[in-house]
Amino acid sequence: MSEDQEQGNSTRRYWLDDQKNVRKIIIALFIVCGLLFLADGFYEKHSHFGFENIFGFYAIYGFVMCVALVVAAKVMRIFLMRDEDYYDRDR
Amino acid sequence: MTVIGSINPGLILILGALPALLLPSVIRRVYILALPIVGFMLVHQLEPGTLVTMEAFGMTLEPLQVDRLSIVWGYIFNIAAFLGLLFAWHERDMLQQVSALVYAGAAIAAVFAGDLVTLFVFWELTGVSSVFLIWASRTPEAYRCGMRYLVIQVTSGVILLAGAIIWYADTGSIDFGHIGIDSIAGKLILVAFGIKCAFPLLHNWLQDAYPQATVTGTVILSAFTTKLAVYALARGFAGTEALIYIGATMTAFPIFYAVIENDLRRVLAYSLNNQLGFMVVGVGVGTELALNGTAAHAFSHILYKALLFMSMGAVLFRTGTCKGSELGGLYKSMPLTTGFCIIGAASISAFPLFSGFISKSMILTAVAEEHRWFIWGTLLFASAGVFHHSGIKIPYFAFFAHDSGRRVKEAPWHMLLAMGLTAFLCIFIGVYPTALYDILPYAVDYKPYTSYHVIQQLQLLMFSALAFTVLMLTRIYPPELRSTNLDTDWFYRIAGPFVVDRLVNGLAAIGNAVEATLTKVVVDTITVIRRHHGPEGFMAKTLHLSSMVFWVVAVLAFALILDFARGI
Structure with missing residues (x-):
């Protein structure tokens, strides 16, 4: 890639560079999630387990478990994280 | 049965690799791309039920055994070899080309092996040939890593051989059919398969080695070894209950690591491990639906995993790094790669209309039909988690996040072509699942696209995305940091050498003490003798x-x- 193109590339404003547009995406995600949650009342469930019939079970489960995953992983960092060259520094 | 129909298709790639050594570079690259196509056609005309036997050393070897299970793997391994080699089109390194061919061929040949001895031979060949894809990085780290990888792979083969010998002594047969874990032989063979399948605590060779391989080597590596192990489990241990628990642990355990890992290829290695867990659970359940699910998931998994490794490979190829902490904003300069990566991410996350959706759900449904709520809950957690760390984290930190300021060229045309073809297959299978369902081992009576399944899956995934967004906005999400996270390799890279070191030093100290004492006794004796009999000694005086x-x-x-x- 030539210098000019590089210059052009880095100065060009992209749609996502605008924080307003990022906000739009986040709002859209919230709306989609809200609709999907409400959709739980509008279809016939074919459950294998009783707890699947809780209103919005999949939504709640997905959210809660992901938060738990990240928090647990963050705690794991305290015990497991070492320097990048941990295995190589003696060499 | 024709002559062509009695050849193990893996031999096409293994033997075909030899002439490649003599060909000039340009012809060689076309030639090696043609081999998997020939291999694919050979698999296509194989008849299920074909069995080729030969007598050797008083045993009946079965170099070719064809059934509907092995054909699924035969197809996908040839497809993966073709796509991987196309991705590596720019590679002039003959070492990598030949070892990739032999490696893929050995995996295919192992799939069609009808007895344990033939399986052992090709099982070891996959390990020995694939290590060159790691060594081809030609760094000291890669060399040491390759050594660790080789030791573990060969160990797996040796355990398999030990199990096969005991199995032969017990049963008088080396036929590779259902084995089960009741006998000692069965347990040994399960451990051998488990090492290559990256069972929990036996897993770390995978996360250690795959990110050390070359840009193209990782793509090739990701397809074969572990899925060969899944195939071997499906053949030998279908319906083994222990595998359900092992598999469920595999789905959940690696994703915690994936969240905090910085090297994005290592993140993919952890999620590869997690996806294998689903297949192992399917083998453990062992019903027709579950085994179909395992085969289907192995098929779609190989494609989307290769696609994700290709996109990260392209990033590594262009930027020279694959670390989340150093990337970001690459969508501006690599828009096509970004798009392909997102397709791979959507597939692994099992979004409706993508390949993972129509295969993973078969396994979950099979588990639900067995009313195992805890296992099912674990798999559902892992499904949400895989979207979290693979589906979102990989594309987000590589291509979006904060702009790293890196401005590079888009990936070269052949990489884009390979990624494009793979992405097409991911979507094709997702949109038209019948194409895959038709080649599965058992007749499929399963409909993935029902309103409840689609809505529930979307709920799970979108709320998982919501969790990611909320955690990012509240800055709870752990930032990408340059770091090493301790895993089981700590035991053989730090603890083991430390203990051995201490042991050796301790023994050396004891040895030194003994030696010093003995030396002192000898020296004292000599001194006394010398005093009396030496030149100055009284007894030696000349008068x-x-x-x-x-x-x-x-x-x-x-x-x-x-x-x-x-x-x-």
Whole structure:
């Protein structure tokens, strides 16, 4: 890639560079999630387990478990994280 | 049965690799791309039920055994070899080209092996040939990593051989059919398969080695070894209950690591491990639906995993790094790669209309039909988690997040073509699942696209995305940091050497003490002897002749005096 193109590339404003547009995406995600949650009342469930019939079970489960995953992983960092060259520094 | 129909298709790639050594570079690249196509056609005309036997060493070897299970793997392994080699089109390194061919061929040949001895031969060949894809990085780290990888792979083969020998002694047969874990032989063979399948605590060779391989090597590596192990489990251990628990642990355990890992290829290795867990659970359940699910998931998994490794490979190829902490904003300069990566991410996350959706759900449904709520809940957690760390984290930190300022060229055309074809297959299978369902081992009576399944899956995934967004906005999400996270390899890279070091040092200290004591005893003895008999010693003194005569006369005179005295 030539210098000019590089210059052009880095100065060009992209749609996502605008924080307003990022906000739009986040709002859209919230709306989609809200609709999907409400959709739980509008279809016939074919459950294998009783707890699947809780209103919005999949939504709640997905959210809660992901938060738990990240928090647990963050705690794991305290015990497991070492320097990048941990295995190589003696060499 | 025709002659062509009695050849193990894996041999096409293994033997075909030999002439490649003699061909000039340009022709060689076309030639090696053609081999998997020939291999694919050969698999296509194989008849299920074909069995080729030969007598050797008093045993009946079965170099070719065809059934509907092995054909699924035969197809996908050839497809993966073609796509991987196309991705590596720019590679002039003959070492990598030939080892990739032999490696893929060995995996295919192992899939069609009808007996344990043939399986062992190709099982070991996959390990020995694939290590060159790691060594081809030609760094000291890659060399040491390759050594660790090789030791573990060969160990797996040795355990398999031990199990096969005991199995032969017990049953008088080396036929590779259902084995089960009741016998010692069965347990040994399960451990051998488990090492290559990256069972929990036996897994770490995978996360250690795959990110050390070359840009193209990782793409090739990701397809074969572990899925060969899944195939071997499906053939030998279908319906083994322990596998359900092992598999469920595999789905959940690696994703915690994936969240905090910085090297994005290592993140993919962890999620590869997690996806294998679903297949292992399917094998453990062992019903027709579950085994179909395992085969289907292996098929779609190989494609989307290769696609994700290709996109990260392209990033590594262009930017020279694959670390989340150093990337970001690459969608501006690599828009097509970004798009393909997102397709791979959507597939692994099992979004409706993508391949993972129509295969993973078969396994979950099979588990639900067995009413195993805890296992099912674990798999559902892992499904949400895989979207979290693979589906979102990979594309987000590589291509979006904060702009790293890196401005590079888009990936080269052949990489884009390979990624494009793979992405097409991911979507094709997702949109038209019948194409895949038709080649599965058992007749499929399963409909993935029902309103409840689609809505529930979307709920799970979108709320998982919501969790990611909320955690990012609240800055709870752990940032990408340059770091190493301790895993089981700590035991053989730090603890093991430390213990051995201490042991050796301790023994050396004891040895030194013993040696010092003995030396002192010897030295003291010599000193004493030397004092009396040495040059200055009394016993070694040389005397004058006259004094000698004097003493002789004196002694004689003394004797004479005594004699006189007696006479008196």
